[in-house]
Amino acid sequence: MDVIFAVKLYLNKMIEECGFGLKSLLMDRETTSIVSMVFTQSEMLAKEVYLFERLDRSDSIDTMKYLKCIVFVRPTKENISYLCRELKAPKFGQYFIYFSNIISKTDVKLLAECDEYEVVRDIQEFYCDFVAVCPHLMSLNILDGCYQNLHLKSESLERCVEGIISLLLSLQKYPTIRYQASSTACQRLAEGVKHVLNKEGSLFNFKSSSTISSRDNTTLPPVLLILDRRLDALTPLLNQWTYQAMLHELLTINNNRINLSDVPSVSRDMKEVVLSAEHDEFYEQNMYLNYGEIGANIKALMEEFQSKTKSQQKVETISDMKAFIEQYPQFKKMSGTVSKHVTLIGELSRLITMYNLFEVSEAEQELACQSNHSESLKKIRRLIANENVRYVDALRLVLLYALRYEKHSSNDVYSLIEALKKKAPGEDDPGKVSLKGVENIYTQHTPVIKDIIEELAKGRLKASHYPYLGTIQLTDKPSEIIVFMIGGTTYEESLAIYNLNKTLSGVKIILGSTSVHNFTSFLKEIRSDVTASTNSSSKNL
Template sequence: MNVIAAVKAYVTKMTDENEPGMKILLMDKDTTSTISMVCGKSEIQQKEVYLLERIDNINANSNVGLNYLKCIVLLRPTPQNVDLLSKELRNPRYGSYYIYFTNIVAKADIKILAESDEQEVVKEVQELYMDYLAVNPHLFSVGLFKCIDGLSFPSHFLIRTVQSLSAVLLSLKKTPLIRYQRKSKFCKELAQKLDELINKESSLFAFGQNSYPVLLILDRRDDPVTPLLNQWTYQAMVHELLTINNNRVNLSNIPGVSKELSEVVLSADQDSFYAKNIFLNFGEIGQNIKELMEHFQAKAKSHQKVESIADMKAFVENYPQFKKLSGNVAKHVTVIGELSSIVAKHDLLQVSEIEQEIASQNDHSSQLQSIRKLVNEKNVRDSDATKLVMLYALKYRNHAGNEVPALIKLLKKRGISNFLLNSILNVLEYAGSHACENDLFNVESAVKITKRFFKGLSGVDNVYTQHKPLLHETVEELIKGRLNEDLYPNTSIGNQHFNGRVQDIFVFMIGGTTYEESYSVFTLNATYQGINIILGGTTIHNSKTFLEEVENAVKNIPKKHTKHLSHLVV
């Protein structure tokens, strides 16, 4: 199972199946993102695509008279898109139209388009199920940010998520047994709606499977810890410190960065160096780039010393032919150079070590002392100081020596923003308000629940990678056939009951997943031969977007669990 390969296969089908010759590709905002995630512009142009257009940004007089060109239309089947396409067909600018929808299209919409096609320019209408963002071969996103609103899952976000998940399943030709987190109303709603769609469109989902794949639907609120941690594998680190937006990273704020590197694309499918290093840790990546540059130096007969990230940047600037021959490596030198600068400037090694200790070990006194010290360090960023207090509050809120109020006062004295101060309370409400099997804030069950999402990895030498996401343990239990059926029931009890070894697993996280969890799925795929796991989420978070998601999720909700702290953040 490979979501990037699935989407690329559809792109090939769409561009190769119709008549040869120059083509226009007409898309909407969402399908533009879908295509850009898996295909570079040059790759599209090699398929005889002459021009890319947006249907929501058409100038009525543009490209008039180009009736010798064929138009490939790729749209989500939304009412707005059907309306815009109908207008295009009434006054066609091109000689023929090959229409592809990225999801199931209603018969009524097909009728509207047929009635608009008075000049009979439409040659084909098909459904190609790529209504999602393929990020890594095993990772996809719906692209929905702030999907939980006031601890409810708005119907338009729910419907959009159902559509995206159904497209993933159809593109990979899988009809799953759906299991969900029982005490999460969001998970139950999504499971039921998706199950209804699969039953309604049973002919589309009739793949003649020998076994049932499993779709496991989880709630982000069950693990608020993972999105708060600093990361040290390449993809996760870039997203945490620089932010990846649809495979693009904005570097324009780096002093002295060249124009061509002001925005870079990081795609494992289009970038061999990135593909090889995406899950390696920071030190290994730097060493790999150094070796690659030394190889080039040998060819260039250069004796310039390359020992540090700064030396690498200087080398690239002094050898313009290096940029030409290995622009890809120049890009990574710039990215890693900036990561290295941020790590050193803001003491992230120290911060991360304490984060990992809180997440993986029990030593209240020592951890409290370390947090106090780092909160008073000027080099430590406000966001990192606040996240340390959040992690402490999540773990030790019921500890006899709990010092959350004192730590909030310390942050306030430092001048932390109201958003960050309120985020501490928001995270506590967010993590404690969901319907877990046990109330997270119940004194008796708190230790049990805390152990669930504060779980270390035994035998790990690297102090920066001790933490293991709760998702890792949950999926492992599913693989071994030990996932509790009362806590994670399926939608079809009474109709079918699954017994036996699971081979294909889809895991979907409502409220967003993370690149650390993506790495966990990557390692599980490598560990359990014959098991194929795909991870998806409403979005992919770094700590900044997670805190914004949390703020939106608990807005206008009475503070049930943090009343005693509210006066501290005013």
């Protein structure tokens, strides 16, 4: 089970089926992200794809009958409308149309009727209706109002169903479905997926979708487990210290890209950097390592280069590394992407120092893993008053405190909220940020999802808490697990899945979610949910 491999397989097949010759690629906003996450533009050029355009902007494209056109879009009403318009006045010689998910027969008939010039050579469903972030992680990039929309059975629920169905089809899996019993959203999503599985049964007739039970030689299907972000509100609140998670927390990774245009003194070619483990060896080897290890690894590479050039320049700190690259441009060329990571680590170092993040993170971990109320309260008050500590970090400390000591007799959330208001008068009222409904689980901090998957893999996950959808209940140990988390996952949880795939013998795990959060996006999700709930309550009065 590898989502990047699955998407690449489909995209390669699209291109191969068009045959030799110059090609263009028409996409929508979502499929543009899907493609860019797994292929670079140079790789596509090597496959004779020379033109990349958006279907919704096709009016501005010149007529080029000598080009074959690959259309890769989601099967939405809007895209069908754009395609009909395109086919009525075709700009390319031939069209090979691929939908990222199941398309209705009615829409296929409509496209056929619009193909007056008979330029369409093929229409197929190629199931990759999700963003493949890394081999074990996929996202739907749904960020706004996810919870409220799922409860209302609106577009977000439908999009989640479509994304999961596409994932199952791409991996050729027909799963047993389990869901978090305490979450209405999880139950509705599970029922939505089951409905499509039943409706489209012929598409899920996979001979290889089951595994053999070691106990009685019977076949076991994979397990699809649907969880709610509220199960673990702690993980998105904590600052992260592994490389990939730090980059997302402090700089924000958006479809494998980081915008550095606001970074002081950044070079022109570093205004936006691309991070992909598929195309960046250093990132692949270091994305799950901690902050100190990455700096040591870059330093080792520079020392290797110094030995070759017989340079005696001192390289001890991040600043030394940046100065070294500027003095030896041949190192930048020789080392490929390493200079990019020196820039990134340099910016991380600057932000960590500027915002006192070591001290902030220490306070966070004490809240998560220890139980000393008075000391934690003193430390939080001191950090809120510190001018170098950002409002957003002070807010996360208050949220952690509220979770940790919600029922403590000396709970003093009110005074902390008042201190936050004084720290940033222009910000939204921090008292309106609610984490109600979350399950407070405090031990030594590891993501809750890790424990759940370990219990599931051992066949011990309680059916009362995570029931099966339908009457089938399995007691054996699944060897293939697909987890989907409503409300967003984190790179810390992705790391947990990565490690479980290495340590759980004979078990393969995929993690999917509506989005990949950092604290800022998680806070936005919470505020959106609170606002929607408040508006809904007002209407019912």
